Amino acid sequence: MNSAGLRKQAPSIVIWLLLLAMPFWLVGVGGYVELGTRVVVLGLAAMSLNFLLGYTGVLSFGHAAYFGLGAYGAGMIIRYVVPSTGLGILVGTLVGAFAAAVIGPLIIRLRGVYFAMVTIAFGQVFYFIAFRWNSVTGGDDGLIGWTRQPLDLGFTRIDILHNPTAFYYLVLVCFALAVGIMAWLLGSPFGRTLIAIRENERRARFLGIPVDRHIWISWVISCCFVSLAGALYALLNNFVDPRALYWTQSGDFVIMAVLGGMRSFWGPLLGAAIFVVLQDYLSSQTENWMSFLGLFFVLVVLFFPRGILGMMRRKAVT
Amino acid sequence: MTQLILFDAFNGLIVGAFYALMALGLSLILNLSGVINFAHGGFLALGGYFAYMLIPYTGFWGALIVAPFLVAFLGIIVERVLIRPLYGRDPLYSLLLTFGLAFIFEDGTRFIWGAQSLPYQVPGWLLSPLSSAYFFLTGYRLFMVLIVAVAVTAIFLILNYTKIGIRIRAGTLDLETVSVLGVNVRMLRSLNFGLGVYLAGLAGVLAVGQLGLQPTIGASLIMPSFVAIIVGGLGSLTGTLLGGLLIGVASGITTVFWPSATEAVIYVMMAAVLLVRPRGLLGEEGRF
Numbered sequence: 001m002n003s004a005g006l007r008k009q010a011p012s013i014v015i016w017l018l019l020l021a022m023p024f025w026l027v028g029v030g031g032y033v034e035l036g037t038r039v040v041v042l043g044l045a046a047m048s049l050n051f052l053l054g055y056t057g058v059l060s061f062g063h064a065a066y067f068g069l070g071a072y073g074a075g076m077i078i079r080y081v082v083p084s085t086g087l088g089i090l091v092g093t094l095v096g097a098f099a100a101a102v103i104g105p106l107i108i109r110l111r112g113v114y115f116a117m118v119t120i121a122f123g124q125v126f127y128f129i130a131f132r133w134n135s136v137t138g139g140d141d142g143l144i145g146w147t148r149q150p151l152d153l154g155f156t157r158i159d160i161l162h163n164p165t166a167f168y169y170l171v172l173v174c175f176a177l178a179v180g181i182m183a184w185l186l187g188s189p190f191g192r193t194l195i196a197i198r199e200n201e202r203r204a205r206f207l208g209i210p211v212d213r214h215i216w217i218s219w220v221i222s223c224c225f226v227s228l229a230g231a232l233y234a235l236l237n238n239f240v241d242p243r244a245l246y247w248t249q250s251g252d253f254v255i256m257a258v259l260g261g262m263r264s265f266w267g268p269l270l271g272a273a274i275f276v277v278l279q280d281y282l283s284s285q286t287e288n289w290m291s292f293l294g295l296f297f298v299l300v301v302l303f304f305p306r307g308i309l310g311m312m313r314r315k316a317v318t
Numbered sequence: 319m320t321q322l323i324l325f326d327a328f329n330g331l332i333v334g335a336f337y338a339l340m341a342l343g344l345s346l347i348l349n350l351s352g353v354i355n356f357a358h359g360g361f362l363a364l365g366g367y368f369a370y371m372l373i374p375y376t377g378f379w380g381a382l383i384v385a386p387f388l389v390a391f392l393g394i395i396v397e398r399v400l401i402r403p404l405y406g407r408d409p410l411y412s413l414l415l416t417f418g419l420a421f422i423f424e425d426g427t428r429f430i431w432g433a434q435s436l437p438y439q440v441p442g443w444l445l446s447p448l449s450s451a452y453f454f455l456t457g458y459r460l461f462m463v464l465i466v467a468v469a470v471t472a473i474f475l476i477l478n479y480t481k482i483g484i485r486i487r488a489g490t491l492d493l494e495t496v497s498v499l500g501v502n503v504r505m506l507r508s509l510n511f512g513l514g515v516y517l518a519g520l521a522g523v524l525a526v527g528q529l530g531l532q533p534t535i536g537a538s539l540i541m542p543s544f545v546a547i548i549v550g551g552l553g554s555l556t557g558t559l560l561g562g563l564l565i566g567v568a569s570g571i572t573t574v575f576w577p578s579a580t581e582a583v584i585y586v587m588m589a590a591v592l593l594v595r596p597r598g599l600l601g602e603e604g605r606f
Binding site for chain 2: 053059061103106107109112113114116117118120121122124125128129131132133247248251254255258288290291293294295296297298300301302305
């Protein structure tokens with residue numbers, strides 16, 4: 001690799017090293033391993049949302065629905081079908097992706113705020129199903145009575161339940177897989193086409209690109225990885241409740257992406273890290289953390305609309 | 319059975335009237351400024367709380383008149399200070415901003431007035447049933463429907479016959495031309511925002527008499543209002559009105575047959591409408 005290429009790759013390498021070593025340095029700076037796991041899980045959700053939001057230019061405000069479907073999918077498989085963590089993750093991801101694929105054709109024609117409005121409203125169906133279908137989902141109390149199961153790799157069993165570090169690495173492997181696929185897709189001609197759609201949809205259409213189909217595929221990919229994040233989130237908490245599906249959760253994902261920087265690949269992860277740490281701190285300090293969170297939304301919009309990485313990049317240019 | 323269906327359908331109609339009132343305000347703002355006001359539910363709750371504070375001094379009727387104006391006034395301030403700088407930017411930002419405001423409103427009302435439901439006085443003579451056979455037809459319920467009908471009529475008269483209203487309608491079609499013709503578009507947007515928020519405040523004063531006064535009342539009404547707009551058709555106020563009433567009655571009737579699906583049914587209706595007629599019942603072709 002020549003030096004220019006190395007410089008371009010340097011941020012990614014640093015981020016991967018930081019992520020790989022997280023359980024070791026995080027405790028040193030006063031955190032705990034589960035906090036790091038939460039950052040990675042929610043970071044994956046925000047990065048998946050950003051695949052659609054930042055790279056395709058489609059304003060989705062309903063990603064909590066697929067996050068929650070992934071979470072319920074994983075939880076219900078382990079609770080009712082087979083006590084297998086791997087299968088839970090797989091089924092959870094597929095359930096969310098399937099729902100997104102079915103709903104997609106209804107909404108891909110819409111653009112801008114209308115897309116946002118319809119996606120957020122659709123999410124409520126799943127919320128009310130989870131909330132009302134007491135006998136299966138546990139209703140408002142959430143789905144309880146299950147825990148993540150040891151990983152059986154054939155030659156060895158890894159206890160991820162009592163060893164948070166082992167679970168962190170499981171999450172990191174899933175994260176790496178999903179993020180790797182997204183990075184590869186964005187570098188491929190398909191990803192370039194998505195960016196072209198974002199920049200000028202009409203021109204893309206004139207060039208013969210099937211815009212609606214591309215947006216549909218991008219939507220399904222994005223929702224699929226958000227579901228994966230949801231499944232991991234359920235495993236992290238050993239618990240799912242309908243709030244994972246509620247529309248306010250969607251807003252949290254969007255603010256993470258915006259805060260970190262929608263135009264940068266790693267921005268949403270940074271945004272998620274700040275958001276998680278801030279929420280963790282606020283909810284331990286005050287009962288009115290919701291107000292502060294709201295204020296945080298307002299301040300980000302007014303003062304950091306390009307996100308932190310966007311601002312840094314701009315400074316570097318000037 | 320017939321009576322039960324009538325009862326729930328009528329209940330649904332009332333709730334639908336609130337959806338419609340709220341959705342009309344949302345629609346006005348969305349059509350002219352391209353902003354989805356997530357804080358609309360917060361304004362609605364504030365209408366209820368302002369009325370609660372005013373009733374000891376002004377009585378119910380005074381509160382019914384004053385509280386929505388206070389909410390509208392607050393709305394105009396919010397629009398001027400926070401939302402105005404975001405016009406012309408990616409709609410994402412106004413969405414996030416009003417989203418944050420919704421959090422602040424809900425938590426703020428909880429902080430000031432407490433999380434529990436507060437007692438709310440409506441005049442006693444409105445509460446007695448009008449007929450023993452149709453016990454559910456209390457005066458207050460009819461009164462709410464009546465007020466909503468009056469408010470909606472007033473809005474349509476304003477939009478069709480006053481200068482401001484005609485400018486608002488023109489602005490939803492082509493804001494640039496309206497601006498070139500010498501209309502102060504900033505002022506127009508502020509007034510329009512105030513009008514939309516006024517409707518939320520009015521809905522708040524009325525709704526708390528039926529649904530109870532608590533901080534979450536706004537959050538529970540805002541999603542159905544979105545559905546009302548989508549079902550009715552984007553860009554059409556008549557459609558929004560129709561959509562609100564329709565989903566209200568539909569969820570009311572669903573309560574009789576399948577109580578668990580009361581909330582979910584309206585989203586299924588939305589999916590059906592998007593599938594069969596993507597522009598909504600009365601929406602304009604090619605609006606989005």
